[in-house]
Amino acid sequence: MRLFLVILPPLLLVSVMLGIWRFKAAQDTSEELFDRSLLSAALAISRDVSISDGDALSPSTRSFISDAGGGEIFYHVTGPGGYYVTGYAYPPRSEQAVNSDLPSYYLADYRGEEMRVLRMTESKTIGNLSGEIVVTVWQRVSDRQAFARDLALRAIALMGGLIGALTFTIWFGVQVGLRPLNDLQQAIRRRSPDDLGRIRRPVPTEVAGVVQTLNRLFGQVQDSIESHQAFISDAAHQLRNPAAALLALAETLPDVKDPAERALREAELIAAARASARLADQLLSLERLRYGYDGAMTRCDLNVVVRDICQRLAPVALSRDLDFSFEPCPEPLWVNADHVLIGEAIANLIENALRHGGPSLTKIAVRILHEQDRVVVVVQDDGIGIPFDQADVAFRRFSQLRHGEGTGLGLAIVEQVMRTHGGSARLEQTEKGTCVRLELPAAALPLAEEPAQAEPE
Template sequence: MLLALFIAGVGGLYLMVRGYAQQTADTAYDQLLRASALSIADSLQLVDDEWRMDMPYAALALLEQAPRDRAFYQVRAGDGALVSGYPDLPAPPTDGASDDAASSQLFKARYQDQPVRFAWMERKIAGPAGTRSARVLVGQTSEARDALAARVLWRGTLALLGFTAAALALAWWGLRRSLAPIRRIERELAARGASDLQPIKAPVPEELDTLVHTLDGFMARLAENLDTLRLFIAEAAHQLRTPLAALHAQMEVALDEEDPAEQRRSLLAVLRNAEKLSRLVNQLLSDASVIHRSNVRQFQPLDLSELLDQAVYDSVPQAEPAPDVRLALPVDGAPAPALGDSLMLREAFKNLIDNALRHGAAPDGHIDVRLERDGARWRVTVSDQGPGIPPALAHAAFERFVRGPNPRSAGAGLGLSIVRRAVDSHHGELQLSNRVGGGLDAVILLPALPHES
């Protein structure tokens, strides 16, 4: 686009130079024509009421400055009678007449199949019978003026070509200098390995600071995601290796047992290990899904009441015997609008409820799940009647594969870490606090959307 604009600009300058060259040549030779016409007009005299003229040599000398051109002149009286010169010269246009006797007019016409430039003027003299007038017409072919215009145009074109070449060279040099920092960044990135996501070290000008800073931030986030993925793979492999080995060993023991009772006990152990392994795999998949969706962050409007109801429905039937879970939603079935990822939030609610069912459900107690408005946020509270959480584990409980010192049931230690990642992705808060008299309150605070009018 810049090149097209530059070419258009150069074309416009060429047209300006051509117009200036023609104007310069016309101005120079028109002055000669005017001077020659004035010289002839000054030589006219009125004698006995008749016009007399002695052709001045100065008028011819002026026109001889263009030796290759032909010159013509004509002098006519006011009544049209020819005084001197060529009788068949074209008459000047009638709309170009002037009342000023000292002024001359110019026009173009063809004469003897050649373009001719004419200058004409009137000469007025007061005589015995009144004021008499005569018209002086001087013409010249345009070969010399065209040659002068061509010379001026050629020199102007040479200057324009020199300017164009200098401008292109300057632009090429400026672009190379401007793009040099980008080429340095390109070479540095091309020389890196696939796992090298360190900040860019190549020096860049001030104009590229924001771009490089943004690129460094992107690589830092990518490195963090890759580290998380590598850690996840390593921990998943470590966590799956033990139950798989135990499951294999228990299956061998069951196959070797001949006593049906002992074989049944071995198969029950296999079943418990399989359930534990199934729960571990499900939580690992849930953790991986939450990690992925937290990086993508494609949030949409949703109803927290509906998500919380689904989470309770999905979590409660998995516990045996069926516990007493009490769900309290906003009154009158009013929606709880928020902006987020429904899968991540549903997994967070399910893990929080499942955590309360596994570690906080008392034999005769109940679990409360409440959703209520708290200013500009929604508060989701899951309350149990278990032993609570030791103060020493208040922060470590959110780490992956971390469990309490005396777990009441089998688990993978991923539940709270999944909840924490999902809540952080939604710019919310997760709070754990022990209740007076026993139990734990797990609170999630999420930004609310205003109700639609």
């Protein structure tokens, strides 16, 4: 219907304009033809008057002036000297001067009616008199207009019939042309919500791109659903063990009578609860980053953000007699970021090194670099390390290269934080330990800190 309504109004507008033009053209054409008929009648009357010496008009001339297309023609003839020869006694007079040398047309009032008048002067001989005779013929304007209106209405009726036929043809063509889309709509409507397969039925070339886009969207939705299902399955599996441990510790606690043993069990219960809460918090954080992050990005100096995290975790590293160092960039490094998420990512890398570095771990180094339009954070340790060929596995959710503490979410959260900020996270080859490189796009310098241009000498 929309397509039909888009096509039809311009067509109707053109038809109306064409009808108005046709009406005007019919009027102009009829005026020209009727004026020529007046001239023909005047010439015929002048000829008959000259032949019959003013006595009578020929039958053909009488028939012509009585049956003219624009209505009856009236006439008046005066001979040499201005004496009356034949016709009606008093012709219509023009209010303006009339050229006597050429046939002159004008409008005049005759007995209360508007008339179209032709006055023509010729040199003739009537009887024994020679001189100029004046032939005046006139016709009712209302008869002319009625005749022209009849011609125009016939043309408009014909155009109306053509427009009606064309409208039906357009409607039929639109219905037939869009029938494949209607069939496609019915086929999609009959699909179940679980059917996200590709649309394989043939479609018109004009909508092939739309169908390809739908197929791509269906594939993305399918991948998203499978990802969510895998996450729910993994999360349920990962939460089952902490929940079972909490339940077991809670069930054994009432039976413990020894205060020292009870305090130990309570500490274990608190540690298990903290680990479970930490796992749930990491799961929620990861999903929010992947599908629903709506936090505000602010302008911050990455040196300050990383320094605060290092100061918070330094006591833990130093308590284990580790060499813990932080090397900031000499200049401020401005980034547009959520400083809480960036801090969480850096903290995860340092905690991973502390937790999984093993007994060979002796140092952890954090460096910040500025490379062109990128800001780089490097966290390196000399512990057991992650094999470089297993980097993809290390960044997957719930993946653990070795059995031990941890949920397998730390590096996955780090990578997702970097993606959220338009950056990246990757492992770099190193002789010993693990080296993780984080990259973020640098922000423009504040106006107050832009380097001043040297003035010309």
